[in-house]
Amino acid sequence: MKLVVVSAGLSSPSSTRLLADRLAAATLDRVPADSEVIELRDLATEIAQHFVTGFPPARLAAALDAVAAADGLIAVTPVFAASYSGLFKSFFDLIHKDALTGKPALLGATGGTARHSLVTEHALRPLFTHLRALVVPTAVYAASEDWGEEGPAQRITRAGAELARSMNSAAGRNAPDADTAAAVAPRSATGAVTSVDPADGFTVVPFEQRLAALRAH
Incomplete structure (x- = not known):
């Protein structure tokens, strides 16, 4: 199986990429899969070119194909103006309308304050529901103050277990391993x-x- 992680962080290092990596690790602890990380900041120019020309450059085409072929998706964005970033939205605007249908997906977001914690529910979840992805119940938001010694560890573990179970189920493995079953239910x-x-x-x-x-x- 293949897990694709899309991170829309703009800085390096990035708290958005940090959250994406931790969500991926929590998922891969419970499902046997290869993983690929797509950093959208490296594709910003290609994304703009695609909108203007209608044709994706090679790197962007490979990223779009990877998302379409993935068995599971993790998508994490920084919060701008109380919603997902323009770069994040632009990338998913280029995804084929049927590419995410039934695909297990885990959503995450990062921001400077806990006041934006509901962005995963009022912005991200409706977007991926519109794309017909199979979004797991737990989304993870991390504010600046959450990055202590543990961080939002419990929610990350829960979300990763949910995505692992969803990927196993979609792959026909309806009997998840004991660790996944214990973590999820x-x-x-x-x-x-x-x-x-x-x-x-x-x-x-x-x-x-x-x-x-x-x-x-």
């Missing part, structure tokens, strides 16, 4: 599925168990 001693992060503080009770409890009353 740990179970309590009673068999109920609990939240991935115990700090979320909720438990999903199986329907049969709930129905039996209602009948007992």
Whole structure:
């Protein structure tokens, strides 16, 4: 399998690339796949040329083909004006309209303040839903203050496990390995599925168990 990582960070080093690398590592810990990183800042000129000429230069064509052929996609952007960057949007505007259909995708974003944390839900998720990608439930936003010793480690681990499970399922591996299953859907001693992060503080009770409890009353 092939995992493609698209990073729209503009600086070097970049917190956007750092988040992209950590998401990729969390995914590759749980699914056997080769990986490729596409740095959009290296393709900025080619992206502009494609819009003007209608033809992608060779490097850009290879990047577009890699995304289309990927078994899983990680896409991470810096936040500009409370949304994804223009470079990020421009690249995905060039993707063929059917290239992401059914493709497992994990979304991430970075910004200077936690106030933009919902950008993954009000901007990124609608974009990739429009492209018909199979977006995993957990998206990861990292503000400047999140890059401590651990960073947003729990969400990164959860998101990577979700993408790994989705890639395995799409590849016909409907029985994920034990580590992936435990990370994505740990179970309590009673068999109920609990939240991935115990700090979320909720438990999903199986329907049969709930129905039996209602009948007992």
